[in-house]
Amino acid sequence: MVSHIKNALIAAVMAGVIIAPVFGLQIVRSGMQTHLEPEWDMVLMGMAIVFVFQAFVRPAFVKVMGRGERKFSMPVLNDTSRRAMIFLLIAIALIWPFFTGRAEVDIATLVLIYVMLGLGLNIVVGFAGLLDLGFVGFYAVGAYTYALLYHWAGWGFWEALPLAGAMAGLFGYLLGFPVLRLRGDYLAIVTLGFGEIIRLLLINLYEFTGGPDGISGIPKPTVFGMPMVRRAPEGETTFHEFMGWQFDNMDVIIYLYLMALVLALVTLFVSNRVIRMPIGRAWEALREDEIACRSLGLNPTNIKLSAFTMGATFAGFGGAFFAARQGLVNPESFTFLESALILAIVVLGGMGSQVGVILAAIVLTVLPEVAREFAEYRMMIFGLVMVVMMMWRPQGLLPMKRPHVELKQ
Amino acid sequence: MSKVLLQVSDLTMRFGGLLAVDGVQFDVHDDEVFAIIGPNGAGKTTVFNCVGGFYKPTTGVITMDGKPIHGMPSHKVAREGLVRTFQNVRLFKNLTVLENLLVAQHQHINTNLASGLLKTPAFRRSEEEALANAAKWLDFMGIREYANREAGNLAYGHQRRLEIARCMITRPRLLMLDEPAAGLNPQEKRDLQQLIDQLRREFDVAVLLIEHDMSLVMGVSDRIMVMEHGRPITTGVPDEVRTDPRVIKAYLGED
Amino acid sequence: MSEFIPQLVQQFFNGLSLGAIYALIAIGYTMVYGIIGMINFAHGEIYMIGAYVGLVTLSAIGVGTGLPVPLIILIMLIVAMLVTAVYGYAVEKVAYAPLRGGPRLVPLISAIGMSIFLQNWVAVGQGARDMAVPALVTGALQVNIGDYTITAPYSRIMIILVTVVLMFMLHMYIKHSRLGRASRACSQDLRMANLLGIDTNKIISFTFVVGAMLAAVGGVLIALAIGKLNPFIGFLAGIKAFTAAVLGGIGSIPGAMLGGVLLGLAETFAAAYISSQYKDIVAFSLLVLILLFRPTGLLGKPEVEKV
Numbered sequence: 001m002v003s004h005i006k007n008a009l010i011a012a013v014m015a016g017v018i019i020a021p022v023f024g025l026q027i028v029r030s031g032m033q034t035h036l037e038p039e040w041d042m043v044l045m046g047m048a049i050v051f052v053f054q055a056f057v058r059p060a061f062v063k064v065m066g067r068g069e070r071k072f073s074m075p076v077l078n079d080t081s082r083r084a085m086i087f088l089l090i091a092i093a094l095i096w097p098f099f100t101g102r103a104e105v106d107i108a109t110l111v112l113i114y115v116m117l118g119l120g121l122n123i124v125v126g127f128a129g130l131l132d133l134g135f136v137g138f139y140a141v142g143a144y145t146y147a148l149l150y151h152w153a154g155w156g157f158w159e160a161l162p163l164a165g166a167m168a169g170l171f172g173y174l175l176g177f178p179v180l181r182l183r184g185d186y187l188a189i190v191t192l193g194f195g196e197i198i199r200l201l202l203i204n205l206y207e208f209t210g211g212p213d214g215i216s217g218i219p220k221p222t223v224f225g226m227p228m229v230r231r232a233p234e235g236e237t238t239f240h241e242f243m244g245w246q247f248d249n250m251d252v253i254i255y256l257y258l259m260a261l262v263l264a265l266v267t268l269f270v271s272n273r274v275i276r277m278p279i280g281r282a283w284e285a286l287r288e289d290e291i292a293c294r295s296l297g298l299n300p301t302n303i304k305l306s307a308f309t310m311g312a313t314f315a316g317f318g319g320a321f322f323a324a325r326q327g328l329v330n331p332e333s334f335t336f337l338e339s340a341l342i343l344a345i346v347v348l349g350g351m352g353s354q355v356g357v358i359l360a361a362i363v364l365t366v367l368p369e370v371a372r373e374f375a376e377y378r379m380m381i382f383g384l385v386m387v388v389m390m391m392w393r394p395q396g397l398l399p400m401k402r403p404h405v406e407l408k409q
Numbered sequence: 410m411s412k413v414l415l416q417v418s419d420l421t422m423r424f425g426g427l428l429a430v431d432g433v434q435f436d437v438h439d440d441e442v443f444a445i446i447g448p449n450g451a452g453k454t455t456v457f458n459c460v461g462g463f464y465k466p467t468t469g470v471i472t473m474d475g476k477p478i479h480g481m482p483s484h485k486v487a488r489e490g491l492v493r494t495f496q497n498v499r500l501f502k503n504l505t506v507l508e509n510l511l512v513a514q515h516q517h518i519n520t521n522l523a524s525g526l527l528k529t530p531a532f533r534r535s536e537e538e539a540l541a542n543a544a545k546w547l548d549f550m551g552i553r554e555y556a557n558r559e560a561g562n563l564a565y566g567h568q569r570r571l572e573i574a575r576c577m578i579t580r581p582r583l584l585m586l587d588e589p590a591a592g593l594n595p596q597e598k599r600d601l602q603q604l605i606d607q608l609r610r611e612f613d614v615a616v617l618l619i620e621h622d623m624s625l626v627m628g629v630s631d632r633i634m635v636m637e638h639g640r641p642i643t644t645g646v647p648d649e650v651r652t653d654p655r656v657i658k659a660y661l662g663e664d
Numbered sequence: 665m666s667e668f669i670p671q672l673v674q675q676f677f678n679g680l681s682l683g684a685i686y687a688l689i690a691i692g693y694t695m696v697y698g699i700i701g702m703i704n705f706a707h708g709e710i711y712m713i714g715a716y717v718g719l720v721t722l723s724a725i726g727v728g729t730g731l732p733v734p735l736i737i738l739i740m741l742i743v744a745m746l747v748t749a750v751y752g753y754a755v756e757k758v759a760y761a762p763l764r765g766g767p768r769l770v771p772l773i774s775a776i777g778m779s780i781f782l783q784n785w786v787a788v789g790q791g792a793r794d795m796a797v798p799a800l801v802t803g804a805l806q807v808n809i810g811d812y813t814i815t816a817p818y819s820r821i822m823i824i825l826v827t828v829v830l831m832f833m834l835h836m837y838i839k840h841s842r843l844g845r846a847s848r849a850c851s852q853d854l855r856m857a858n859l860l861g862i863d864t865n866k867i868i869s870f871t872f873v874v875g876a877m878l879a880a881v882g883g884v885l886i887a888l889a890i891g892k893l894n895p896f897i898g899f900l901a902g903i904k905a906f907t908a909a910v911l912g913g914i915g916s917i918p919g920a921m922l923g924g925v926l927l928g929l930a931e932t933f934a935a936a937y938i939s940s941q942y943k944d945i946v947a948f949s950l951l952v953l954i955l956l957f958r959p960t961g962l963l964g965k966p967e968v969e970k971v
Contacts, residue, residue: 017750021717022789025724029796036723131769133776178956184768185703189906190955193948196903200948204941270526277525278511278518278539285501285512292499295461296513296579297487336899340776347773380784386777387759394763394770407507407544407556 008055015050019043093261097254105250105257107369109325112260113318114361118345119271119354120314125343126351127275128307129287130180131188133339134195137175138168138312140202140334142319147215147329148208157221157324161317168316169309171198176308180301195339202331214330218323220252221259228252256325263321267314271354274310276405283307337379344386350396360397414439414615415460415491415583420469422455422639429455431639433469437583442609442616444626447636448660453619454496456636457587460617461493462486473583488516490582494572494589502561506552506571509560510543513575546574566597570604577608583615584608590622598622602629627651635659670812675936676929681820681889683928684827688882689905690912690920691834692875698851698915699871700764705775706755707879708902709782710748712895714880715887716786717744719797733800737822737888744884745877752876753869755782761865779899786895794894797887819889826885830878831921838917843870851915900944904931907951913964922962 016024024043025036097105117139124132142164149155149163179190202209209215220228226239230247240247274280282303286293290300323329345364349356368378389396415437422430430452437443445453458464460471462483471479473489481489501509511518519525519535547553550570555563560571569589576584586605590598602625609616620626626633627647634644637659643650650656689711696704718740725736759778763771804817838844849857850867858864887893904927912923927947935943954961 014750014754017747018754021720021747022713022786025720027719027723027790027795035726036720125769129769131772179952182955182959185701185772186910186955186959188772189703189903190952192903193951197945197948200942200945273526273528274522277522278515278520279522279525281504281508281512282515284504284508288501288503289499291463291483292495292501293512294463294483295487295493295495295499296575297484297492297516298512299484337780340780343773343776376788377784380781380788383777383779383781383784387774387781390770390774390777391759391762394766404505404508404557405511405540406505407540407547407553 004055004059008051008053011054012047012051016043016047019046090265094258097257102250102253105253107366109253109257109260111362111365112257112264113322113325114342114345114365115264115358116267116318116321117315117342118349118357118361119267120311120318121342121346122349122352122354122357123271123274123283123314124307124311125346126353126357127280127287128283128304129184130304130308131184132191132308132311133188133336133343134175134191134193134198135311135315135342136334136336136339137191137195137198138172138315139319139322139338139342140198140329140331141171141312142168142316143323143329143334144202144209144215144319145316146320146323147218150218151210151215156219156225157320161320164320165313165316168319169313172309172312173305176305176312177301180304180308192336192339195334195336199331199334202334210330212331214328214332216328218327218329220256220324220327223255228255260321260325263317267317268354268358271314279303279306281405340386341382344382347386347394348389348397353396356396411438411440413437414474415617416470416472417456417460418470420456420459420471421467422452422459422464422469423467429639430459430466433636433639433641435634435641435644437615437617438631439582439615440609440613441631442605442618442629444618444620444630444633445636446620446623446626446633447642450638451636452639453636454587455639457493457585457617457619460486461491461585487579487581490580491585492576492579492581492583493585494569494576494587496587496591498565498568498572500560500568500572500575503559505557506547506560506563507540507543507556509571509575510546510578511539513578514539514542516579542578546578550574565592566594569593569601573604573608577612577614581614583617585617587619588621589618590620590625598625601625605629667812670809670814671936673809674814675932677814677816677820678936679929679932680925681823681928682932683908683925684823685882685886685901685924686905686908686927687831687921687924688827688878689901690909690924691917692872692879693906694909694912694914694917694920695847695851695871695875697909699847699854699868700760702760702768702771703775703906704760704872704875705772705902706759706778706782707875708898708900708905709779709786710751710755710876710898711879711883711901711905712893712898713751713782713786714744714748714876714883715893715897716790716883716895717747717880718884718887719795719893722798722800737800737884740884741826741881744880748876748880749873752872756869756872761868779902783895783898790895792895794892797891797893799891800888817889819885823885823889826881830881834874834878834917843867847871903951904947907947907954910951910959910961911954913961916961916963919961919963926962 020043023046024040025038028035028037097108117135121132121135124130124135145164145167146155146157146160149160175194179187182190203212205211222228223239226237226242227233228239228251230238232238232241238247240251282293282298286298286300286303293300293303322333326333341364345360346357348364349358349360368375371378374381413436417436418434420430420433421428433452433456435443445456447453455464459466459469459479462478462481462485466479469479470477473491476489478486478489478491501512504512518539519532521532524532544553547556550573552563552567552570555567560568563571573586573589590601593601605616605618606629608614618626618630630647632644632646633650635642635650635653635656642655642659643653645653689707692707692710693704696702696707721740721743722736725731725739755778759774760771763774801819801822804815805821807814807816838847846857846862846867847870849860849862850864854864857867905924908923908927909920910923911926912919912921927950930950931943931946934946
């Protein structure tokens with residue numbers, strides 16, 4: 001008990017030292033001078049909390065230890081009911097936007113974009129075990145490919161979409177090729193470097209990319225070639241004119257959402273199939289033991305490249321859609337923080353678990369919107385959550401039993 | 410008529426100041442079981458790693474069926490038909506037993522992205538074949554009942570068998586076993602001896618073996634090379650090697 | 665006399681003072697990586713916190729009170745070092761120590777989270793905007809070479825001098841003290857050192873603390889030289905310092921020093937002679953190139969993978 005108290009005292013003092021210069025003494029400018037405004041109550045409160053935690057809460061916790069690690073298994077549904085479930089969920093997702101307001105549908109579209117991105121990174125990090133901290137770079141490539149194709153050649157969304165994915169995939173291949181034989185943490189830093197290089201290039205190649213201002217006026221996807229706008233450009237018919245409907249902005253929002261849903265479902269389908277294919281098994285084997293893989297004739301670089309490229313392609317599609325939704329792109333949207341956010345989605349959801357990634361995308365996108373009052377603290381909490389997750393549940397919130405091939409006896 | 414499959418000449422491996430392997434020379438015929446023995450630290454596993462492409466030998470020529478493979482990366486060597494097991498079993502512990510065997514067939518399976526996504530008949534056939542092969546080997550090794558269990562959960566002896574099955578399913582020409590008997594009980598060792606012999610006879614594969622268990626080595630090998638301090642002391646048939654005074658000295662020290 | 669030589673000397677000086685800062689931060693990365701094989705992603709934030717603590721201390725003392733400037737700076741440095749020592753120790757104990765021994769991705773992600781947390785911890789506490797730092801050391805040494813004048817601001821000369829002194833002290837300490845010897849043993853073979861009775865946890869904490877203190881010095885000095893800071897300076901500085909550590913050979917302290925200087929020079933020369941817009945890309949590109957072609961760096965030993 002005494003040692004607990006002693007440790008707690010030391011911890012409290014340390015907490016005081018940590019809190020004081022940041023929260024305890026606010027630097028305030030007054031004219032040419034700066035002076036300090038002490039807020040000792042914050043410091044004392046922090047110290048007290050730490051003291052109590054270390055002295056009483058933690059030891060009690062340790063006693064009540066229950067480190068059970070149950071893998072969460074979805075209730076096993078047979079094939080018919082599973083298919084019914086999926087149809088039901090898709091039906092709900094399709095109908096729902098017609099019954100809610102604009103803000104909700106807007107957020108949902110953002111969620112779907114992050115689902116796409118999360119599934120893409122899930123393949124790279126969760127399956128192939130490659131820590132890619134520059135994922136945002138591929139996202140940016142996809143977005144800018146569409147933006148540039150529109151700006152310089154007048155392309156529409158649907159024409160640009162496959163190219164956006166292809167460009168991002170190409171970047172993934174070219175960047176991955178030299179880099180994938182590096183060890184885990186080095187790979188992380190190098191990919192981070194690449195992400196930053198892409199962002200810096202976008203800022204600096206002013207003539208080509210519009211520099212820090214970016215490119216604006218990017219059109220939304222058309223409906224079978226008909227733009228969904230209030231007033232059609234010369235010689236074209238808008239979708240609403242064609243249908244004989246009154247133009248309503250809400251329709252655009254819903255259409256965007258539905259298109260995002262389609263893309264997300266395609267992404268989900270591909271991701272789902274791929275992990276059950278030989279290449280998916282190879283990714284997992286590679287993550288487990290690269291040397292064993294090599295001894296069996298598997299080429300680790302090629303296998304990693306396929307994961308990297310596929311993830312990049314998904315990011316490219318997501319990027320193109322992001323450009324369409326925002327209507328503009330600029331380098332500001334593609335910082336390292338974005339990569340960290342997508343990584344957090346994958347990590348929170350349970351690396352390798354697709355359902356987990358989808359849920360995490362929802363949580364991490366909706367929560368900040370809902371908790372607007374805490375906007376200041378948002379990033380702080382975000383960082384803290386990442387640390388806490390690693391300490392408490394590194395497998396993610398919803399680790400699933402691996403989908404695996406079964407041999408019927 | 411048996412011909413030379415693997416030929417190793419003038420193999421040396423230097424790690425900084427340490428000369429781990431010095432002037433090793435041997436060959437393995439395509440129908441024989443060849444063992445490398447010697448006291449600990451003799452450089453046996455280093456030889457394996459050089460042959461397998463995990464280390465780049467400092468000097469030396471290694472050919473497989475006449476084709477030079479020294480300096481080739483390990484996965485390419487494996488594709489030449491040379492696979493190995495490891496001293497500490499390297500299974501994919503979190504994958505199932507079955508999946509271990511499926512991954513090993515990667516180079517023979519249809520890995521086309523489009524066919525996989527669309528589940529074309531060609532893809533389905535390839536998967537079924539792979540499953541059938543795996544089932545065959547599971548039966549052969551007597552571990553079929555564990556097919557859907559995580560490989561890490563198997564009993565040690567079964568893990569060893571799985572590792573060998575995983576090698577065999579790649580259809581190798583030369584199987585390299587790194588201390589396959591380590592940690593096995595006497596009955597399991599007898600089974601292993603039988604297994605090695607059976608593999609050699611029924612599956613047209615040569616076996617290169619590192620092992621410490623003398624009765625196993627003497628019982629199953631056609632020829633043996635003895636190493637000490639990175640150098641070969643002698644090479645010959647079991648009876649010769651067993652009675653060679655140099656070999657006895659290497660193991661037991663000066664009398 | 666052409667402009668070339670004086671220009672060169674000027675850029676050399678600039679690069680040296682920049683490199684000194686990188687070296688100070690890089691040592692933290694290299695020491696930690698050398699012992700536990702982990703990239704301390706949050707290290708750049710410690711540098712930033714050092715700068716902020718320096719500013720707080722300065723504000724507490726008050727500019728223009730009777731105290732001589734060198735004394736003020738010394739106090740700033742000492743307080744910053746002490747506070748960041750606590751930060752370094754706490755971050756390691758809270759976010760890294762419990763995760764040792766698990767899969768490598770986990771502590772790395774924890775470090776990233778820590779980095780984001782600390783950036784915003786300071787942003788919430790002191791404001792996310794740029795904050796001005798009073799100029800304590802003004803004036804510069806002017807050297808005339810022919811028609812041209814080379815300007816060496818005293819604040820920058822101070823950076824170089826302090827860094828050299830600290831490097832020397834660190835070198836002596838690591839070489840001759842018990843703690844230093846134990847550190848070297850740990851960075852060679854952690855498990856063995858443990859088996860030999862060295863308290864590896866203590867050594868690891870020591871490593872984090874020393875790295876933090878050096879980074880803090882860098883933070884205070886650069887804040888004084890540049891005249892402003894914000895909570896996000898740690899990110900870029902951290903990556904560049906890591907590049908320096910890798911360039912010199914990760915795990916090697918002399919390597920970090922060398923790498924820091926080289927990177928500072930490379931970046932300055934690139935900014936002066938190629939384009940100042942792309943100078944950040946220099947660091948990143950250098951990082952990628954080194955890791956591709958010589959991952960062990962200039963002073964590191966090539967590693968052989970044990971099978």
